[in-house]
Amino acid sequence: MNYGELRTLFSDLLNRNDCSDTLADTFISMGLRRVERLLRTPIQTSTFTKTIDNTWTGFEPIPTDYLGVKTISVNNIPVPRITWSQAQDGGGWIIKGGGFFFYPDLKEGDTLRVDYYNEFLRGVADDAITDYSSVLTDVTVYAALTYAGDYFIDERLDRWQATLSGLIQEVQLMADIDETSGGLQITPIGGGIV
Secondary structure, X not given: XXXXXXXXXXXXXXXXXXXXXXXXXXXXXXXXXXXXXXXXXXXXXXXXXXXXXXXXXXXXXXXXXXXXXXXXXXXXXXXOEOOHHHHHHOOEEEEEXXXXXXXXXXXXXXXXXXXXXXXXXXOOOOOOOOHHHHOOHHHHHHHHHHHHHHHHOOOOHHHHHHHHHHHHHHHHHHHHHHHHOOOOOOOOOOOOOO
């Protein structure tokens, strides 16, 4: 489903003649922001890597589409998040002032990898197919309906919120299972799976 079809589905379910496309787009955008706050799924992930060089300033700026960290590793070794009070002891990272700081500091030649949850793409054309319009269609539509229901003081608001809550739980459960399921595989030094 493309974005224009998603908007049409939203408008059909809202079933009001006083909701323009512009207003529908506002409700969809607000609904997406809510979905981003509630869900953490594989389709919301991005990765950036960086090899530390002699221009390293001691921190890595947070990406502009950042919602939260999934994992951070240095030289393929996971690095835990620590509190500011633990920074003196080292062995982790913190977020401060719009950047990731590492304790101990990274060295030239280190490879930093940040896997993070990102925002969905905004401002797309009607014929664009996005993750939220093709994979999270029902979640997006019901999130938008909750904002429309509040705006129009619609008596269906409670049902829309209940439906959204159930959809969010289903999608997050599927994402959690996808992230954590599968058998443990041990690969010996000689190869093969034990």
